[in-house]
Amino acid sequence: xxxxxxxxxxxxxxxxxxxxxxxxxxxxxxxxxxxxxxxxxxxxxxxxxxxxxxxxxxxxxxxxxxxxxxxxxxxxxxxxxxxxxxxxxxxxxxxxxxxxxxxxxxxxxxxxxxxxxxxxxxxxxxxxxxxxxxxxxxxxxxxxxxxxxxxxxxxxxxxxxxxxxxxxxxxxxxxxxxxxxxxxxxxxxxxxxxxxxxxxxxxxxxxxxxxxxxxxxxxxxxxxxxxxxxxxxxxxxxxxxxxxxxxxxxxxxxxxxxxxxxxxxxxxxxxxxxxxxxxxxxxxxxxxxxxxxxxxxxxxxxxxxxxxxxxxxxxxxxxxxxxxxxxxxxxxxxxxxxxxxxxxxxxxxxxxxxxxxxxxxxxxxxxxxxxxxxxxxxxxxxxxxxxxxxxxxxxxxxxxxxxxxxxxxxxxxxxxxxxxxxxxxxxxxxxxxxxxxxxxxxxxxxxxxxxxxxxxxxxxxxxxxxxxxxxxxxxxxxxxxxxxxxxxxxxxxxxxxxxxxxxxxxxxxxxxxxx
Numbered sequence: 001x002x003x004x005x006x007x008x009x010x011x012x013x014x015x016x017x018x019x020x021x022x023x024x025x026x027x028x029x030x031x032x033x034x035x036x037x038x039x040x041x042x043x044x045x046x047x048x049x050x051x052x053x054x055x056x057x058x059x060x061x062x063x064x065x066x067x068x069x070x071x072x073x074x075x076x077x078x079x080x081x082x083x084x085x086x087x088x089x090x091x092x093x094x095x096x097x098x099x100x101x102x103x104x105x106x107x108x109x110x111x112x113x114x115x116x117x118x119x120x121x122x123x124x125x126x127x128x129x130x131x132x133x134x135x136x137x138x139x140x141x142x143x144x145x146x147x148x149x150x151x152x153x154x155x156x157x158x159x160x161x162x163x164x165x166x167x168x169x170x171x172x173x174x175x176x177x178x179x180x181x182x183x184x185x186x187x188x189x190x191x192x193x194x195x196x197x198x199x200x201x202x203x204x205x206x207x208x209x210x211x212x213x214x215x216x217x218x219x220x221x222x223x224x225x226x227x228x229x230x231x232x233x234x235x236x237x238x239x240x241x242x243x244x245x246x247x248x249x250x251x252x253x254x255x256x257x258x259x260x261x262x263x264x265x266x267x268x269x270x271x272x273x274x275x276x277x278x279x280x281x282x283x284x285x286x287x288x289x290x291x292x293x294x295x296x297x298x299x300x301x302x303x304x305x306x307x308x309x310x311x312x313x314x315x316x317x318x319x320x321x322x323x324x325x326x327x328x329x330x331x332x333x334x335x336x337x338x339x340x341x342x343x344x345x346x347x348x349x350x351x352x353x354x355x356x357x358x359x360x361x362x363x364x365x366x367x368x369x370x371x372x373x374x375x376x377x378x379x380x381x382x383x384x385x386x387x388x389x390x391x392x393x394x395x396x397x398x399x400x401x402x403x404x405x406x407x408x409x410x411x412x413x414x415x416x417x418x419x420x421x422x423x424x425x426x427x428x429x430x431x432x433x434x435x436x437x438x439x440x441x442x443x444x445x446x447x448x449x450x451x452x453x454x455x456x457x458x459x460x461x462x463x464x465x466x467x468x469x470x471x472x473x474x475x476x477x478x479x480x481x482x483x484x485x486x487x488x489x490x491x492x493x494x495x496x497x498x499x500x501x502x503x504x505x506x507x508x509x510x511x512x513x514x515x
Contacts, residue, residue, distance in 0.1 A: 034352025236293030
């Protein structure tokens with residue numbers, strides 16, 4: 001097939017990496033994503049004369065071929081318009097279809113079965129006047145080209161073996177830069193999903209049932225339950241403080257052991273052993289208290305402050321461990337810890353893990369607003385510093401208020417008594433509605449119902465503001481602004497327990513705290 005050079009500038013801006021031909025393209029894919037994609041469609045934008053890699057999109061392959069044409073159109077539009085918003089429309093696209101053979105299948109059979117999907121991708125990109133230079137099918141350790149004009153001479157119809165791991169120019173450059181591929185996509189997702197022994201799942205389910213019977217009514221109550229809700233929030237945050245210290249101490253104690261033979265065996269045993277070690281640091285009752293407590297929006301936002309510095313690493317491990325404890329029927333409750341895991345990963349520069357965690361959070365609850373905003377911002381390549389700065393300012397303001405209260409004995413008790421008498425802010429929830437019009441002027445409308453202070457939604461506004469600035473800069477540069485509408489925000493409300501998981505009637509129904 002025609003040789004297509006590609007340049008990758010991630011590792012060293014002064015020394016681009018030239019990839020020539022489909023073999024090196026297939027080998028480079030996991031290094032672009034940070035993991036081996038499985039059961040995935042991947043599109044990568046190319047820019048300039050030499051085909052410099054740009055933005056990329058990945059999505060799972062639908063099981064029904066009837067969905068392929070519509071999905072191909074959405075992916076092509078997302079990649080082209082997203083690249084244009086960031087300042088450079090792609091000059092070409094390469095695609096990858098990654099799927100392992102099913103029972104009784106071969107790699108070639110997978111390639112033939114997915115051929116209509118490859119054709120739909122080429123048609124969708126061509127409709128947007130962007131040529132597709134190559135579409136590869138990667139299956140069973142082989143790659144197949146859908147665009148090679150002469151498979152009999154260039155690319156074998158039975159597939160070409162992938163390069164041995166660690167032998168390509170991309171692998172060598174990644175190793176030099178200290179980067180690594182962390183298994184497959186399924187491996188990453190498994191670290192964020194329940195999957196322990198049945199006995200452990202039963203014990204965790206019982207703990208969640210007991211915690212739900214106590215914590216959920218406190219969060220659901222209105223003005224009369226505000227003191228109970230504040231007490232639950234304080235209890236949850238205090239437990240989180242202790243766990244952050246516990247995980248940090250465990251890491252410090254494990255560091256010397258890693259230099260011994262036993263420590264080396266632990267490192268070589270893989271992530272599963274590390275996750276088991278983290279799971280042992282949290283009891284079922286502690287996990288249940290935190291999972292239920294994080295359904296409160298204010299508690300979750302306070303927990304998001306562990307986003308940088310020495311607290312970020314133990315916090316990420318805690319959120320991952322809590323996501324693994326959300327056993328049935330509490331799968332929806334994983335949205336909060338998964339979103340926090342995605343936020344910390346994005347804040348600390350681990351974008352691949354952030355995308356995986358946020359995607360799983362949206363699978364658990366498609367309407368979880370905080371996850372939707374973070375997922376969109378992460379995919380658009382925005383800088384998380386604006387949100388970090390917002391959380392820092394909120395933390396500093398809260399600390400200043402607490403110090404002032406300590407200097408005035410009895411002030412907090414008087415405030416609590418006033419709130420208990422009804423001098424509060426209703427149920428403490430707010431509605432944040434954002435309507436973004438892609439016209440000559442960007443409009444960002446936030447409507448807060450109730451009397452909660454407007455600064456409570458600063459973190460969402462920070463994400464929106466970053467996106468508006470990016471689009472405004474692109475428009476001023478003479479680029480066509482994409483007309484994609486922002487997903488509507490659902491009103492934040494109190495958490496909804498699973499359908500009577502404890503066998504008790506609460507006598508109250510509520511919507512989840514979407515965030």
